[in-house]
Amino acid sequence: MQPYRLAVLNSHVIQYFAPLYRRLAQETDIDLTVYYCSRQGLDAYADAGFGGQQIQWDVPLLEGYRAVFLDNLRQSKGVGGFWSLINPGILDELRRQRYDALWVHGHNHATYLMAYTAARLAGTAIFARGETHLLLRRSAVKRLLRRPLLHWFYARCDACLAIGSRNADFYRHHGVPDRKIFPVPYAVDxxxxxxxxxxxxxxxxxxxxxxxxxxxxxxxxxxxxxxxxxxxxxxxxxxxxxxxxxxxxxxxxxxxxxxxxxxxxxxxxxxxxxxxxxxxxxxxxxxxxxxxxxxxxxxxxxxxxxxxxxxxxxxxxxxxxxxxxxxxxxxxxxxxxxxxxxxxxxxxxxxxxxxxxxxxxxxxxxxxxxxxxxxDWSYEQCVIGVKAALRAVRPEGG
Incomplete structure (x- = not known):
């Protein structure tokens, strides 16, 4: 059986995610490619949350897995709002590579929605993973506006990779059936x-x-x-x-x-x-x-x-x-x-x-x-959850 071909799309290099990608890449039945929309995190950058301090992570970020950096039309912008990431290269990548599944972290950047559309046209399964839960504070108006949009969005995802129990409840709240929710816990190395x-x-x-x-x-x-x-x-x-x-x-x-x-x-x-x-x-x-x-x-x-x-x-x-x-x-x-x-x-x-x-x-x-x-809350449980999601959308294998 051929390995499952899995693409991951990230806004930028994240120190917590890189070790997970290394671990997934060790699996012989997963052929992993990680796409980055920005070099932020790999290169030194000013982190507004740390008062604008320059941050340069001191751990390996690209070792042990295949990484591809996509050109961003908004070259002068860091990772910020919806239009801060416009990476049209993802369209050609998904069209040519024909992955079994595309795993995207969220839906809050233009590139992400471009990727969802391209994956759908290519017949690639879509995996969504995010941090949201129902206890996060939002205005009543924002909740009212978000709910139909999120129902529509998640109905078009083939799997939701839940980081924890509250995140799983969030997906259920937006109409995702349990058979499409797979635990991929938020873990560190x-x-x-x-x-x-x-x-x-x-x-x-x-x-x-x-x-x-x-x-x-x-x-x-x-x-x-x-x-x-x-x-x-x-x-x-x-x-x-x-x-x-x-x-x-x-x-x-x-x-x-x-x-x-x-x-x-x-x-x-x-x-x-x-x-x-x-x-x-x-x-x-x-x-x-x-x-x-x-x-x-x-x-x-x-x-x-x-x-x-x-x-x-x-x-x-x-x-x-x-x-x-x-x-x-x-x-x-x-x-x-x-x-x-x-x-x-x-x-x-x-x-x-x-x-x-x-x-x-x-x-x-x-x-x-x-x-x-x-x-017991580790990358090993993540591997199990990702593989279960891949089997669910491609039971015949990659």
């Missing part, structure tokens, strides 16, 4: 994050000392963009409340963004102790800091997923997150490996953190469970 965090744990005492922290001081960690939706100020307010209660802990904030100045000002005005801003840290550095943490906090609202949760779970860390984070429905089991709270509820956030600081043994058990849970 577990093996790499586990290995690097283990190495970091062996150096934890030295790293703590380098940060001026005592070896027994519990460490809270926030690692994300300093933006309104991520609500890093909520973590500082909780830290202030813990300090008022006499609960000592250190707080490390990794990241950058538009709110950094106001966050630092809040720390000064409130007299917060043991709070350190560590700036942007790249992929190879992060696991060492994860290994220092006792509790990871993600206070986001309207969060599609939050892959940072996958990463810190690989390091064996207890999680405190809002109920609006997409990942928590699958990865954070309340009372088992973490605790949840309503977004923006600083009192409840403070109470959840305090309960773990006051019971270190429980906190450690949660960390152990985090690592056990994430071990």
């Amino acid at each position: 577990n093996a790499r994050f586990m290995a690097l965090s283990d190495a970091g744990r062996s150096r934890a005492a030295a790293l703590k000392a380098g940060l001026g922290l005592g070896s027994e001081v519990p460490v809270l960690l926030f690692a994300s963009k300093f933006t309104q939706r991520k609500h890093p100020l909520d973590v500082l307010r909780a830290k202030a409340a813990l300090q008022d209660r006499g609960l000592e802990c250190a707080l490390l904030l990794i990241g950058a963004g538009e709110q950094e100045r106001s966050l630092r000002q809040y720390c000064r005005e409130r007299g917060l102790r043991d709070v350190q801003f560590l700036g942007f840290r790249n992929q190879c550095e992060l696991p060492g800091f994860y290994a220092l943490a006792d509790i990871f906090i993600l206070p986001s609202e309207s969060e599609p997923w939050g892959l940072i949760i996958n990463e810190v779970m690989c390091a064996g860390v207890a999680i405190v997150a809002t109920e609006e984070v997409g990942a928590v429905a699958d990865l954070v089991r309340a009372g088992d490996n973490g605790l949840l709270y309503p977004a923006r509820d600083i009192g409840r956030l403070t109470d959840q953190i305090a309960s773990l600081l006051q019971d270190p043994a429980r906190c450690r058990r949660m960390g152990v469970r985090s690592r056990e849970i994430i071990a």
